[in-house]
Amino acid sequence: xxxxxxxxxxxxxxxxxxxxxxxxxxxxxxxxxxxxxxxxxxxxxxxxxxxxxxxxxxxxxxxxxxxxxxxxxxxxxxxxxxxxxxxxxxxxxxxxxxxxxxxxxxxxxxxxxxxxxxxxxxxxxxxxxxxxxxxxxxxxxxxxxxxxxxxxxxxxxxxxxxxxxxxxxxxxxxxxxxxxxxxxxxxxxxxxxxxxxxxxxxxxxxxxxxxxxxxxxxxxxxxxxxxxxxxxxxxxxxxxxxxxxxxxxxxxxxxxxxxxxxxxxxxxxxxxxxxxxxxxxxxxxxxxxxxxxxxxxxxxxxxxxxxxxxxxxxxxxxxxxxxxxxxxxxxxxxxxxxxxxxxxxxxxxxxxxxxxxxxxxxxxxxxxxxxxxxxxxx
Amino acid sequence: xxxxxxxxxxxxxxxxxxxxxxxxxxxxxxxxxxxxxxxxxxxxxxxxxxxxxxxxxxxxxxxxxxxxxxxxxxxxxxxxxxxxxxxxxxxxxxxxxxxxxxxxxxxxxxxxxxxxxxxxxxxxxxxxxxxxxxxxxxxxxxxxxxxxxxxxxxxxxxxxxxxxxxxxxxxxxxxxxxxxxxxxxxxxxxxxxxxxxxxxxxxxxxxxxxxxxxxxxxxxxxxxxxxxxxxxxxxxxxxxxxxxxxxxxxxxxxxxxxxxxxxxxxxxxxxxxxxxxxxxxxxxxxxxxxxxxxxxxxxxxxxxxxxxxxxxxxxxxxxxxxxxxxxxxxxxxxxxxxxxxxxxxxxxxxxxxxxxxxxxxxxxxxxxxxxxxxxxxxxxxxxxxxxxxxxxxxxxxxxxxxxxxxxxxxxxxxxxxxxxxxxxxxxxxxxxxxxxxxxxxxxxxxxxxxxxxxxxxxxxxxxxxxxxxxxxxxxxxxxxxxxxxx
Numbered sequence: 001x002x003x004x005x006x007x008x009x010x011x012x013x014x015x016x017x018x019x020x021x022x023x024x025x026x027x028x029x030x031x032x033x034x035x036x037x038x039x040x041x042x043x044x045x046x047x048x049x050x051x052x053x054x055x056x057x058x059x060x061x062x063x064x065x066x067x068x069x070x071x072x073x074x075x076x077x078x079x080x081x082x083x084x085x086x087x088x089x090x091x092x093x094x095x096x097x098x099x100x101x102x103x104x105x106x107x108x109x110x111x112x113x114x115x116x117x118x119x120x121x122x123x124x125x126x127x128x129x130x131x132x133x134x135x136x137x138x139x140x141x142x143x144x145x146x147x148x149x150x151x152x153x154x155x156x157x158x159x160x161x162x163x164x165x166x167x168x169x170x171x172x173x174x175x176x177x178x179x180x181x182x183x184x185x186x187x188x189x190x191x192x193x194x195x196x197x198x199x200x201x202x203x204x205x206x207x208x209x210x211x212x213x214x215x216x217x218x219x220x221x222x223x224x225x226x227x228x229x230x231x232x233x234x235x236x237x238x239x240x241x242x243x244x245x246x247x248x249x250x251x252x253x254x255x256x257x258x259x260x261x262x263x264x265x266x267x268x269x270x271x272x273x274x275x276x277x278x279x280x281x282x283x284x285x286x287x288x289x290x291x292x293x294x295x296x297x298x299x300x301x302x303x304x305x306x307x308x309x310x311x312x313x314x315x316x317x318x319x320x321x322x323x324x325x326x327x328x329x330x331x332x333x334x335x336x337x338x339x340x341x342x343x344x345x346x347x348x349x350x351x352x353x354x355x356x357x358x359x360x361x362x363x364x365x366x367x368x369x370x371x372x373x374x375x376x377x378x
Numbered sequence: 379x380x381x382x383x384x385x386x387x388x389x390x391x392x393x394x395x396x397x398x399x400x401x402x403x404x405x406x407x408x409x410x411x412x413x414x415x416x417x418x419x420x421x422x423x424x425x426x427x428x429x430x431x432x433x434x435x436x437x438x439x440x441x442x443x444x445x446x447x448x449x450x451x452x453x454x455x456x457x458x459x460x461x462x463x464x465x466x467x468x469x470x471x472x473x474x475x476x477x478x479x480x481x482x483x484x485x486x487x488x489x490x491x492x493x494x495x496x497x498x499x500x501x502x503x504x505x506x507x508x509x510x511x512x513x514x515x516x517x518x519x520x521x522x523x524x525x526x527x528x529x530x531x532x533x534x535x536x537x538x539x540x541x542x543x544x545x546x547x548x549x550x551x552x553x554x555x556x557x558x559x560x561x562x563x564x565x566x567x568x569x570x571x572x573x574x575x576x577x578x579x580x581x582x583x584x585x586x587x588x589x590x591x592x593x594x595x596x597x598x599x600x601x602x603x604x605x606x607x608x609x610x611x612x613x614x615x616x617x618x619x620x621x622x623x624x625x626x627x628x629x630x631x632x633x634x635x636x637x638x639x640x641x642x643x644x645x646x647x648x649x650x651x652x653x654x655x656x657x658x659x660x661x662x663x664x665x666x667x668x669x670x671x672x673x674x675x676x677x678x679x680x681x682x683x684x685x686x687x688x689x690x691x692x693x694x695x696x697x698x699x700x701x702x703x704x705x706x707x708x709x710x711x712x713x714x715x716x717x718x719x720x721x722x723x724x725x726x727x728x729x730x731x732x733x734x735x736x737x738x739x740x741x742x743x744x745x746x747x748x749x750x751x752x753x754x755x756x757x758x759x760x761x762x763x764x765x766x767x768x769x770x771x772x773x774x775x776x777x778x779x780x781x782x783x784x785x786x787x788x789x790x791x792x793x794x795x796x797x798x799x800x801x802x803x804x805x806x807x808x809x810x811x812x813x814x815x816x817x818x819x820x821x822x823x824x825x826x827x828x829x830x831x832x833x834x835x836x837x838x839x840x841x842x843x844x845x846x847x848x849x850x851x852x853x854x855x856x857x858x859x860x861x862x863x864x
Contacts, residue, residue: 185755
């Protein structure tokens, strides 16, 4: 009871800071999906109901635009649903209004964990009249494609903000390459992390009990210890229930992807299926006894992954750099597996293989795939 | 062989460890020690899995090809012999019957009443569901996390297919070896994780990089048993001990290391925690079995991961404090103070000894640390609780029953602070990689410490409260009668 009350107090305090305009607005959330987005600047396309931006234009800019018709004073926050946004990119939210139709207004947008933070526009001097168009300008290098799937204009009243926070806490957090290092506990970027809210709630409730005891000593001291323990365990349970729900959803996804499959089929259903399939064919060409084999690939992931699939052959893949040993370090009977790597040339007429401009070595191409090959050094 | 073979094989290894532990005579009958059965199952199970990796090392050293017969038959024979030897001891049959009855009664919660019984059953169900969900992951998903397939399971694949332990070498040595050595991203890393996977593949009868991680899940289950037994042994009531077991079994990052098994951090954390608990039990009761578990699992820690060499040393402060209650605390406290002073001096100066620069760069990434420990859900509320308990129970931290554990946890926190705040490992804090995995080594033990300190604090409050309401003795008041608890 005390925990619930203190949690409510903290949430009210949070809302006092977080609600940018009206606490109880009447306007509904307006949302634009990928079909409403255009890409006047930059290169990209729609895939899986998302706009995937692969490159900037010649001036190094990406611009995504949406035609809108909304009353500015009804909407306090604009929220872009995007991910993989480069952390060092300069991102701005742009809009124009019927109040000053020749002017384009702009505010910077924060990027956290590859996502765009919500933009509070309610108090901006240019957020007036009817907003006739909004957009997102991104300037900077794009080391990998980034994705925009939707944009929403929100009135951001108290209920809306609480819904957003609840959605962040309950967002499915599937296993990813970083899961072994960090569990965020829902959405990657959270405005009010649930562990912090619960810890503050316990602290506030305990402080209130302590204060009450100071004024009414007859309440006893041990009760506080027991109450703190119960509140701690209850809060831990809340977090654990969220985590258990996430685990259950993950187990469902894992079964859908791998359930009922044997070891080989599981790998053919995994993220690196194409690589596994090629390495599997390569293994058929390799001798039964473990052979020395060098792996070349530009991407560290493919280099290391190919090596893993090739064991128990005696594999060498540089774990850090896209480098192959100099030709003099190879000997006849060695093998080389190349997967998506530039700078490796094979002349079938001469039976010569060379890489990175080095001296050619005699070799046979034993297997060829898309952007991949297996060579036997002679 | 099949999944059944795998499960039976791994259970045999656990049974061997349990039998080894049960064969060591105790001063007090196990049946009269609260939680002794759970402790024996858990600590014995962990020890059994580790002992089996030593057996693989011995087989390889002797030139015996790995195989089910070579691995399982001697272990099965040893287990049967141990069980036979235990059975011949006086009253062994009754003790076993009593233990099984107690275990059944404990699991069903029949010794509890009303709300406590309901809570017990719900909590047990909750923990069971957790392990079921983790089992689905570990048994279904092929090896997933990065280091698992770049530097740990690489060895397992080679050793399983060759049927022996082959050396792994760094780049130059690998080229010089001309095919006699293997190479991976962590060629100098210890091989125990790989050997656990080799055991699983042998019992399974094939290479399978999903099911080979079942030992990780079994270790987590065994750990839960051991923690429950240890907490009961420390005097926690059954429901409180089960709640403590749930707390240590529900840490999200630890769960992730079971579900996405293949790293050495989880086995290290579990072995370190149980080794320290065994140390504490030995300090309390001086039972040889506890000493054996402590030594065995302390030996496992450095064989799991290189930082284990440091973690294993933290048994020393516990022993010093436990064996020398008065001077020990001062010695350990002074040692830690010197260490902190040394860090601060090295951070402020730039000494050079034998051309080695000893300067330490103190430049922590506080935001990333706050994210790791307090804002993300890696640890639920562990570090909030640890800080609160350290503040609330500051007067109980060095109480005789608490001080050895405090010495270990304080040492572990200092070690983590040194690594995360003073070395170039801070890059791994900023990118949220190693910071949490390094912390995982200490996290389960920190929960136990938190529970012990909190209980001591609550007890002290209760004593103070009783003293405050008791009437002042006057010359007319007769002295209170002495009551002996039975």
